[in-house]
Amino acid sequence: MTSTTPTSEQEAHRPTTIGGVVGAPTAARAAQLVRRASGGQDSAPTEVTAPFTGLLTASLPQATDADVRAIFAKARSAQQIWAARPARERQRVLARLAELILRRQDEILDIVQLEAGKARLDAFDEVSATALVAGYYGKHSARILGTRRVGGVIPVLTKAAELRHPKGVVGIISPWNYPLALTAMDVLPALAAGNAVVQKPDNQTALSALWLHELAEEAGLPSGIWHIVLGRGSRIGDALTEESDYLCFTGSTPTGKALAGKVAHRLTGYSLELGGKNPMLILPGAPVAKAAAGAVTACFSSAGQLCVSVERIYVHESIRAEFTSAFVTKTEALRLGGELGYAADMGSLTSESQLAAVSAHVEDARAKGATVLTGGRARPDLGPLFYEPTVLTGVPEDAALFAEETFGPVVAIYGYTDVDDAIARANSTVYGLNASVWTGDEAEGWAVAARLRAGTVNVNEGYAATFGTVALPMGGMKESGFGRRNGAEGLLKYTESQSIALQRGLRLRPPRFVPPKLWAVGMTTGLRFLRRIR
Structure with missing residues (x-):
């Protein structure tokens, strides 16, 4: 792995800096975005630092429990006016937003890199996903929400239809790893359905959500429909769960279970996207070079801090040596760096806690007999949170890395001789979020995919085929979650179904x-x- 130096493009892109990162938004711009947050203007702020440098990026006001409850009351009043607007009018706001996102992408690329420590291409993945989501619901939401007429119990004499009404005020708790895309995937369909939204993004990556909030209002979203509150879950989590008419959460499985218990007590709905230990199966006839290149993207995009990232690779023994050699070679060719622009292939981890967790998993596996084929160390010479993309083999079952989610640039390779056995091993986990199958036979790949217990499965791709197909639902089986985002299901979950029959x-x-x-x-x-x- 090599570090990067600024390109001529980057040299020309040097406005005032913040957090020591070239091209990052100015302190004034960051402060301007922070002022869009609701509540917490008088409380002690939280300081956020840039993963690339460890230097200050923003000072964020923190909301209180009382702030959040008051914001829900305001949102409830505003929501009734928004819901009264025709669905096609709400839809047009998102269509305009899709164009604004693409037009203004340079600024948000800087912000995402600044906050999350991503390589710029990984940041662009967020921009494209966000534009796709806004465009999809900006085109199809009115049709999906439209009255659905059905045949009545007695033809002609019974007129029957299903109507969809918004839930009311939706509470959304967003993670730090995909701050722009996951905000869009959860917030935008809730708005399209006629709800108001109170969102709590992670403090570390709040600027990305606040930027999208600004663009949404430029696109025509009325003020007061989407509120962003900043604060820790331990302080304002109760208000979010107790005041929301529907709760959407993305994060760890233990936290998701705790929130589900609180929401269930109120008999309101919720959706959860939680952890994963995502497998990749490489079948005997798979094209090795393509599979190795696909595995690099699937494992190391956003430094592995992606809910659908691959952490386990099962390779048929007939091509295991060839694949492993090609995969390690391609992994070692990745360029690590913290500058803005497209020079780096992989950025850094986002927090000290994530660096500690990744390091602990690798060292535990190494101590229990695993072999590190490449990587396996932090890179403080590049920045405080860099960790090399890491490939291991021989990971024993008693290692934490074997079954627990690592959520970093670390993957283990395992061999197999029987496809049925590989499928069983891929499924032998409490998780079921994403999976990947590589094959030279499309029919075989489809058949294997259908046997995997994962909410999304990609054939001859790592995760982008399902992630980018917004018309498809996305979510987890087993302890990877409950409910779905994207597609019609990702919109209709924010509605109440009402059946009316006229006799x-x-x-x-x-x-x-x-x-x-x-x-x-x-x-x-x-x-x-x-x-x-x-």
Whole structure:
């Protein structure tokens, strides 16, 4: 792995800096975004530092429990006006937002790199995903939310339809690892459905959410419909769970379980995207060079800090040596760096706690007999939170790395001889978020994919095919989550379904002059007839 130096493009891109990162937004711009947060203006602020340098990036006001409850009350009043607008009008706001995101991407690329420590191409993944989500719901949400007419119990005489109403005020707790894309995936469909939103992004990456909030209002979203509150879950989490009409959370499985218990007590809905230990299966006929290149992206994008990132690779023994050699070579060619621009292939981890967790997993596996083929060390020479992309083999079952989510640039390779055994091993985990299958036979790949217990499975891709196909639902099985984002399901979860039926003429109970038994015989004949014609 090599470090990078600024390119000529970067040399020309040097405005006033913050956090010691070239090209990052000015302190005045950061402060301008922070002022968009609701509540907490008088409380002690939290200081956030840049992963690339460890230097200050922003000072964030922290909301109190009382602040959040008052914000929910304001949002509840505003939501009724927003919900009264036609769905197509709400939809047009998101369509305009999609264009604004693409037009203004340079600024948000800087912000995402600054806050999350990503390589710029990984930051662009967030921009493209956000534009795709805004564009999808900006085109299809009115149709998805439209009245659905169905055949009534008695044709012609029974008029029946399903209506969709917004939940009310949705609480959204967003993670630090994909601050722009996951904000969009959760917030935008909630708004399209006619809800107000109170969002709590992670302090570390709050500027990205605040930037998208600014663009949404430029696109026509009325003020007061989407509120962003800053603070720690230990301080304002109760207000979010107790005041929301629906809760959406992305984060760890233990926290998700705790929140689900609190929300269930109130009998309100929730969706959770939680942890993963995502497998990749490389089948005997897979093109090795393509699979190795795909594995590098699947394992090390955003320094492995991606919920759908691959952490386990199962390779058929007939091509294991060839694949491992190619994969290690491509991994060692990755360029690590913390400058803005597209020179670096991988950035840094985002927090000290994440660096400690990754280091602990690797050292524990090494101590228990695993072999580190490449990487396996921090790189303080590049910045405080850099860690080399790491490939291991021979990881024993008693190592934490074997079954626990690492959430960093670390992957273990395992061999197999029987495809059924590989599928069973891939499924032998409490998680079920994402999986990847590589093959030279598309039919075989599809068949194997259908047997994997994961919410999304990509054939001859790591994660981007399902992640970028916004029309598909995305979410986890088992302890990887509950509910789905994206697609029609990602919109309809923010609504209440209401069924209305209007009955004309014939009653659904016998009139006084018809004996009940004769009525039952007549209805039986009618039901048989309806079954035939339907």
